[in-house]
Amino acid sequence: MARLLVACWLAMTATASARDTFDPLAYVDPLIGATNGGNVFAGASMPYGMAKAVADTDSGSRQGGFTLDGSAVTGFSTMHDSGTGGSPSLGNFALFAYPNCPGGDINRCVFPKKSRAAFGRFSNSSVSAKPGTFGITLDTGVRAEMTTTHHTSLFIFTFPSVGADDEPARPLILQDLTDLADSRQDNATVSVDPTTGRITGNARFLPSFGTGSFVLHFCTDFVGAAIVDSGIFVNSRASTEVQNLTISRSINGYPLPGGAFVRFNSAAEPILVRTATSFISAARACEHAEKEIPDFDFTAVSEAATNAWRAKMSPIRVSTNKVNGSMLTNFYSGIYRTMINPQNYTGENPLWSSSEPYFDSFYCIWDLFRSQLPLLTITDPLAVTDMVRSLIDTYRHLGWLPDCRMSLNKGYTQGGSNADVVLADAFVKGLNGGINWDDGYAAVVKDAEVEPYDWCCEGRGGLDSWKSLGYIPVQDFDYKGFGTMTRTISRTLEYAYNDFCISQMAGGLGRTTDKEKYMESSGNWQNLFRADQLSAWWNGSDTGFVGFFQPRYLNQTWGFQDPLNCSNLDSSSVCSLQNTGRETFESSIWEYGFFVPHNQASLITLYGGPSAFVSRLNYLHDRSITYIGNEPSFLTVFQYHYAGRPALSALRSHFYIPSSFSPTPDGLPGNDDSGAMGSFLAFAMMGLFPNPGQDVYLITPPYFEEVNITHPVTGKTARVRNQGFDGSYRSVYIQSATLNGKVYTKNWIDHSFFTEGKELVLTLGRNESVWGTRVEDLPPSLGAFTELPLAP
Ligand SMILES: *[C@@H]1O[C@H](CO)[C@@H](O)[C@H](O)[C@H]1NC(C)=O
Ligand SMILES: *[C@@H]1O[C@H](CO)[C@@H](O)[C@H](O)[C@H]1NC(C)=O
Numbered sequence: 190m191a192r193l194l195v196a197c198w199l200a201m202t203a204t205a206s207a208r209d210t211f212d213p214l215a216y217v218d219p220l221i222g223a224t225n226g227g228n229v230f231a232g233a234s235m236p237y238g239m240a241k242a243v244a245d246t247d248s249g250s251r252q253g254g255f256t257l258d259g260s261a262v263t264g265f266s267t268m269h270d271s272g273t274g275g276s277p278s279l280g281n282f283a284l285f286a287y288p289n290c291p292g293g294d295i296n297r298c299v300f301p302k303k304s305r306a307a308f309g310r311f312s313n314s315s316v317s318a319k320p321g322t323f324g325i326t327l328d329t330g331v332r333a334e335m336t337t338t339h340h341t342s343l344f345i346f347t348f349p350s351v352g353a354d355d356e357p358a359r360p361l362i363l364q365d366l367t368d369l370a371d372s373r374q375d376n377a378t379v380s381v382d383p384t385t386g387r388i389t390g391n392a393r394f395l396p397s398f399g400t401g402s403f404v405l406h407f408c409t410d411f412v413g414a415a416i417v418d419s420g421i422f423v424n425s426r427a428s429t430e431v432q433n434l435t436i437s438r439s440i441n442g443y444p445l446p447g448g449a450f451v452r453f454n455s456a457a458e459p460i461l462v463r464t465a466t467s468f469i470s471a472a473r474a475c476e477h478a479e480k481e482i483p484d485f486d487f488t489a490v491s492e493a494a495t496n497a498w499r500a501k502m503s504p505i506r507v508s509t510n511k512v513n514g515s516m517l518t519n520f521y522s523g524i525y526r527t528m529i530n531p532q533n534y535t536g537e538n539p540l541w542s543s544s545e546p547y548f549d550s551f552y553c554i555w556d557l558f559r560s561q562l563p564l565l566t567i568t569d570p571l572a573v574t575d576m577v578r579s580l581i582d583t584y585r586h587l588g589w590l591p592d593c594r595m596s597l598n599k600g601y602t603q604g605g606s607n608a609d610v611v612l613a614d615a616f617v618k619g620l621n622g623g624i625n626w627d628d629g630y631a632a633v634v635k636d637a638e639v640e641p642y643d644w645c646c647e648g649r650g651g652l653d654s655w656k657s658l659g660y661i662p663v664q665d666f667d668y669k670g671f672g673t674m675t676r677t678i679s680r681t682l683e684y685a686y687n688d689f690c691i692s693q694m695a696g697g698l699g700r701t702t703d704k705e706k707y708m709e710s711s712g713n714w715q716n717l718f719r720a721d722q723l724s725a726w727w728n729g730s731d732t733g734f735v736g737f738f739q740p741r742y743l744n745q746t747w748g749f750q751d752p753l754n755c756s757n758l759d760s761s762s763v764c765s766l767q768n769t770g771r772e773t774f775e776s777s778i779w780e781y782g783f784f785v786p787h788n789q790a791s792l793i794t795l796y797g798g799p800s801a802f803v804s805r806l807n808y809l810h811d812r813s814i815t816y817i818g819n820e821p822s823f824l825t826v827f828q829y830h831y832a833g834r835p836a837l838s839a840l841r842s843h844f845y846i847p848s849s850f851s852p853t854p855d856g857l858p859g860n861d862d863s864g865a866m867g868s869f870l871a872f873a874m875m876g877l878f879p880n881p882g883q884d885v886y887l888i889t890p891p892y893f894e895e896v897n898i899t900h901p902v903t904g905k906t907a908r909v910r911n912q913g914f915d916g917s918y919r920s921v922y923i924q925s926a927t928l929n930g931k932v933y934t935k936n937w938i939d940h941s942f943f944t945e946g947k948e949l950v951l952t953l954g955r956n957e958s959v960w961g962t963r964v965e966d967l968p969p970s971l972g973a974f975t976e977l978p979l980a981p
């Protein structure tokens with residue numbers, strides 16, 4: 190009896206302390222996506238931080254800097270993007286450290302980045318990555334630990350006690366003028382101060398998926414052992430006699446290696462390296478460094494970074510009861526990755542002066558509008574407010590909303606003018622906080638009305654045809670604006686949805702005429718629907734579905750694109766931004782065939798009613814036509830809701846999670862695309878998936894017994910509770926629901942759920958029920974749901 194009491198008391202205190210010490214960061218693994226094309230940034234950063242320190246490798250997939258694919262480290266740099274495709278971004282002014290130059294001869298240290306890889310091998314087990322810190326030990330015995338403030342990175346290099354040939358160690362730390370993509374242009378400069386060791390410099394680089402160029406400056410200081418000497422290097426040779434260098438790009442592609450170094454008299458103590466960057470000047474970089482990390486206190490800086498992450502993550506609290514830990518890691522790591530990019534460059538924008546916030550690394554909005562920015566609207570609405578203000582300010586100063594933006598430059602537009610969706614999403618969810626919605630509205634109207642001369646990187650192409658024909662034709666005649674004349678189907682579908690988003694904003698701003706006008710053009714998607722189009726497999730056997738979007742010429746006759754082209758199964762077509770690309774961007778007609786987010790009712794009718802719509806969605810997923818590793822798939826997982834089958838959305842969500850997403854370095858199905866994949870996981874597992882641009886979240890059972898989300902502005906806690914939760918996910922069918930204690934049968938909910946902190950209680954069972962299946966339970970749609978949805 191006494192023993193039992195003790196056991197019971199222990200269990201109770203264990204539960205109590207587990208509750209008190211719940212730390213979301215315990216479930217964040219920054220190495221998820223560090224290999225297999227996830228391209229995540231795995232290093233140290235503040236939320237939205239400009240400084241992002243990590244070890245860079247020579248992998249072919251080094252877009253995020255670090256990889257765990259057996260590639261070697263070539264340096265430690267402090268600016269990165271996360272999860273992107275395209276060329277590697279940033280990675281400028283890498284540091285590298287040697288315990289010694291053999292024989293004490295400076296010229297026997299290896300300077301060029303490519304050759305340094307021989308000294309950059311490491312074992313995976315030496316890597317430690319946590320929110321705010323990153324560490325790695327190279328096989329040379331050099332260990333690098335790093336952490337950051339907003340613009341500044343702090344490194345600790347520790348050295349093996351003895352140099353290569355048993356001489357007293359004289360560690361050398363170099364900093365070079367390269368970037369990950371080897372994009373450095375002419376006349377980079379570097380100087381090292383022989384007394385203090387301070388290295389400053391700058392160089393011009395190219396953005397990784399866009400036009401133009403940018404200049405970045407840096408400032409680096411050292412603390413630790415006494416300085417022996419310093420100098421610069423060019424290609425493979427160095428000198429302690431020269432302290433300043435201006436270097437050409439040189440010919441033949443690879444920029445000529447060049448940089449500076451400092452040598453120290455002892456390896457006994459760690460050497461601290463503080464390096465900051467600035468788009469303004471080297472002096473500004475030095476100011477950042479001195480202000481943000483005045484005393485080189487690594488512990489204090491890393492604790493501050495960790496605490497900043499904890500503060501960002503703590504509003505989201507899930508029950509750990511009965512749930513596999515890998516689910517928790519998937520969930521929280523996904524949320525973590527949504528706050529790496531976009532990056533807050535406020536105060537660091539040399540392009541225009543303004544009191545508005547400036548965010549960069551919207552990379553790209555085609556990826557981010559679907560779930561990443563909507564997730565942040567819940568978890569960090571003040572950040573989204575800043576981002577929207579920044580997008581509008583970019584329109585004010587550059588004339589257009591960006592579609593993709595990185596490193597102060599315009600990135601390439603993939604489809605529609607999808608910043609319109611971002612603005613509409615923020616608008617319908619009530620973000621204000623200094624957003625000038627009149628300017629925001631002017632910006633989206635410009636997308637719809639004014640064709641840019643060069644629509645590679647902003648706005649829309651083909652507007653004359655769009656207005657006269659109601660679609661973007663193949664082989665359009667357009668003498669006003671110029672861009673890659675492909676993707677006519679996906680552009681038509683996206684422009685139609687963009688117009689719907691504008692219409693909603695117009696409605697909210699009392700502009701009734703505009704509201705009607707854009708509502709009308711939001712129906713243009715129908716003009717490319719070919720009711721008698723079939724879709725056959727390669728062997729000629731028909732898929733059994735009729736009615737697909739098809740390309741159309743200026744003279745209104747139909748063109749043809751195989752509806753399976755650019756699907757996950759098509760390995761031969763060119764489907765990106767190449768001028769030989771197809772009429773759908775990175776996705777098939779099959780998949781784009783569901784992209785009518787505002788009028789599912791009419792689409793369902795065109796597809797032959799809810800039952801046929803459900804069969805088509807099943808076919809899309811079951812036959813792997815869609816690919817969960819790219820963003821157009823996201824909403825299709827949950828579109829069963831519109832056919833009155835919310836249970837099938839839940840099943841489909843479990844079809845992909847965890848099989849396509851595991852909390853391991855190779856666990857992402859594709860590029861994270863900033864945190865797009867992470868946000869898909871977070872929303873799916875939270876059980877509330879957004880239809881972005883609308884005030885709608887589609888309800889499925891969370892993957893946890895309970896989810897609490899405290900709104901950072903109102904302080905109210907929204908709560909979803911699963912009754913009858915089963916951690917093996919056999920009970921994923923909602924039998925009934927209550928909202929704030931009242932019976933709730935709609936299969937969707939709006940944003941006031943989060944701002945007002947409502948409570949949704951779902952009762953789960955093992956079989957599909959009638960919950961959420963009636964016409965009046967369905968989410969909003971233009972058009973009417975004419976047929977009764979299926980009774981399950
Ligand atoms: C670890 O290292 C090996 C060899 O260096 C590499 O091939 C492997 O893929 C790495 N990654 C993981 C996650 O194990
Ligand atoms: C680089 O410097 C040289 C020598 O001063 C000058 O002739 C050249 O125009 C500069 N290049 C650029 C791109 O500024």
Ligand SMILES: *[C@@H]1O[C@H](CO)[C@@H](O)[C@H](O)[C@H]1NC(C)=O
Nearest residue numbers: 379380381382389432433434
């Ligand atoms: C080297 O550069 C520094 C800093 O830019 C400058 O103060 C110094 O005069 C330069 N020295 C020479 C020899 O050009």
Ligand SMILES: *[C@@H]1O[C@H](CO)[C@@H](O)[C@H](O)[C@H]1NC(C)=O
Nearest residue numbers: 506507508895896897906908
């Ligand atoms: C959610 O919030 C409720 C009400 O404050 C609380 O009782 C419950 O323990 C919370 N659940 C979690 C998982 O934190």
Ligand SMILES: *[C@@H]1O[C@H](CO)[C@@H](O)[C@H](O)[C@H]1NC(C)=O
Nearest residue numbers: 513514515516847848851852
């Ligand atoms: C938890 O999930 C992982 C990954 O799916 C799986 O390997 C493991 O067996 C699961 N553990 C339990 C106890 O079910």
Ligand SMILES: *[C@@H]1O[C@H](CO)[C@@H](O)[C@H](O)[C@H]1NC(C)=O
Nearest residue numbers: 237533535536546571572575
């Ligand atoms: C962005 O940076 C500015 C300037 O440091 C700061 O005032 C603002 O709060 C930051 N925004 C976010 C969302 O972190």
Ligand SMILES: *[C@@H]1O[C@H](CO)[C@@H](O)[C@H](O)[C@H]1NC(C)=O
Nearest residue numbers: 725726727728729730731812
């Ligand atoms: C043709 O290919 C499809 C897709 O792989 C397959 O489902 C179908 O059975 C094949 N038909 C014939 C007649 O082989």
Ligand SMILES: *[C@@H]1O[C@H](CO)[C@@H](O)[C@H](O)[C@H]1NC(C)=O
Nearest residue numbers: 664742743744745746747748
């Ligand atoms: C319409 O244009 C297409 C493409 O130029 C052409 O192949 C087709 O014959 C034209 N149709 C008519 C009816 O003129």
Ligand SMILES: *[C@@H]1O[C@H](CO)[C@@H](O)[C@H](O)[C@H]1NC(C)=O
Nearest residue numbers: 751753754755759760761762
């Ligand atoms: C798609 O298009 C290419 C030619 O561009 C063709 O070879 C291929 O078979 C087509 N169909 C499918 C299903 O991929």
Ligand SMILES: *[C@@H]1O[C@H](CO)[C@@H](O)[C@H](O)[C@H]1NC(C)=O
Nearest residue numbers: 922924953954955956957958
């Ligand atoms: C659930 O459905 C299965 C058939 O799919 C049936 O055998 C079973 O009795 C049903 N369970 C309940 C509780 O209705």
